Amino acid sequence: MLDPLLSVRDLKLSFQTERGELRLFQGLNLDVGKGEVLGVVGESGSGKSTLAYSIIRLLPPNARFEGGSVVLGGKDLTKLSEKQMRDVRGRDITMVFQDPTTALNPVFRVKDQMLKVIKANIGVEGAEARVLAMGMLRNVELPDAAAIMGSFPYELSGGMQQRVMIAMALTSNPQLLIADEPTSAVDATIQVQILKLLDRLRREKGFSVLLITHSIAVAKEVSDRIAVMYAGDIVEEGEAEKVVDSSKHPYTQGLVKCIPAPRARHESRRDLATVPGEVPDLTDPPPGCRFHPRCPYVMDVCRKTKPGYWKAGDSHALCYLYEGGKA
Numbered sequence: 245m246l247d248p249l250l251s252v253r254d255l256k257l258s259f260q261t262e263r264g265e266l267r268l269f270q271g272l273n274l275d276v277g278k279g280e281v282l283g284v285v286g287e288s289g290s291g292k293s294t295l296a297y298s299i300i301r302l303l304p305p306n307a308r309f310e311g312g313s314v315v316l317g318g319k320d321l322t323k324l325s326e327k328q329m330r331d332v333r334g335r336d337i338t339m340v341f342q343d344p345t346t347a348l349n350p351v352f353r354v355k356d357q358m359l360k361v362i363k364a365n366i367g368v369e370g371a372e373a374r375v376l377a378m379g380m381l382r383n384v385e386l387p388d389a390a391a392i393m394g395s396f397p398y399e400l401s402g403g404m405q406q407r408v409m410i411a412m413a414l415t416s417n418p419q420l421l422i423a424d425e426p427t428s429a430v431d432a433t434i435q436v437q438i439l440k441l442l443d444r445l446r447r448e449k450g451f452s453v454l455l456i457t458h459s460i461a462v463a464k465e466v467s468d469r470i471a472v473m474y475a476g477d478i479v480e481e482g483e484a485e486k487v488v489d490s491s492k493h494p495y496t497q498g499l500v501k502c503i504p505a506p507r508a509r510h511e512s513r514r515d516l517a518t519v520p521g522e523v524p525d526l527t528d529p530p531p532g533c534r535f536h537p538r539c540p541y542v543m544d545v546c547r548k549t550k551p552g553y554w555k556a557g558d559s560h561a562l563c564y565l566y567e568g569g570k571a
């Protein structure tokens with residue numbers, strides 16, 4: 245990775261729950277390079293969305309930030325006032341969610357929602373804002389922009405709604421777009437189209453993308469690098485093809501095994517297999533390596549002490565298997 249745009253350092257975060265404290269991040273590090281797509285991959289419950297919300301500081305009331313920094317373009321976001329943070333959120337970092345209904349209000353026409361976002365984020369109104377909105381809709385390959393502007397969200401297909409959300413997220417020319425499972429709600433063909441669209445836009449405009457997905461196959465298609473998350477830890481990180489084609493961490497290897505064969509991929513929208521075992525209860529996490537109860541290569545030490553990172557060039561893996569240059 246060249247120049248980092250975003251650097252998360254030593255992030256510690258927990259949730260207060262009825263069953264006690266859930267210590268999710270215990271010193272998480274992550275970089276997103278300028279203009280790159282970083283795919284963050286992991287099963288449901290691994291902490292992907294919480295990572296996104298930690299970056300933009302939109303955490304639920306029972307979350308406790310316990311330390312660390314989130315530096316964007318030299319500025320530590322954890323140190324900003326709520327008001328400064330609101331500006332960062334609309335302008336520098338924007339987010340696209342899985343479910344269009346959380347971002348698009350069903351009772352307002354697309355036009356009204358786009359103009360409102362444009363006014364709030366960049367202070368542009370009237371004819372100028374309309375021109376900008378129409379231009380963005382064409383940019384996300386919705387050619388009949390005037391008709392889309394006049395529509396209610398329910399009059400559009402799921403794929404079109406996602407394009408509208410991407411258009412809205414890009415009106416302020418952000419440095420970083422966070423897309424949390426942006427395509428899970430649409431079918432496979434549309435998924436690929438939308439991810440290709442995002443890829444084209446970031447090449448043209450130069451923003452970076454943090455792409456959150458549970459599918460390592462999807463991540464490989466559109467990411468430059470992949471970070472694999474398990475139970476709040478980044479267990480492996482590196483160049484996308486390397487992470488998938490020569491995975492180091494046994495969890496990554498498990499995810500890769502679940503990728504359906506090319507033919508099957510079009511026959512089913514669901515992943516065909518899952519990694520054996522379950523994500524642990526994080527209010528009472530396993531000691532040592534959090535993955536050890538599911539690991540086919542578990543050793544004694546894994547049950548006792550958490551491993552450190554094995555590093556090779558730009559890749560790393562949180563695993564004892566590679567200590568001392570083995571494997």
Ligand SMILES: Nc1ncnc2c1ncn2[C@@H]1O[C@H](COP(=O)(O)OP(=O)(O)O)[C@@H](O)[C@H]1O
Nearest residue numbers: 259261287288289290291292293294295304526
């Ligand atoms: N508000 C909350 N209160 C308590 N636990 C939470 C809260 N939000 C998330 N968690 C827990 O944090 C972990 C990570 O959740 P999440 O970030 O949503 O994972 P993902 O997006 O990868 O599915 C899960 O164990 C989840 O139950």
Ligand SMILES: [Mg+2]
Nearest residue numbers: 292293294424
């Ligand atoms: Mg999530």
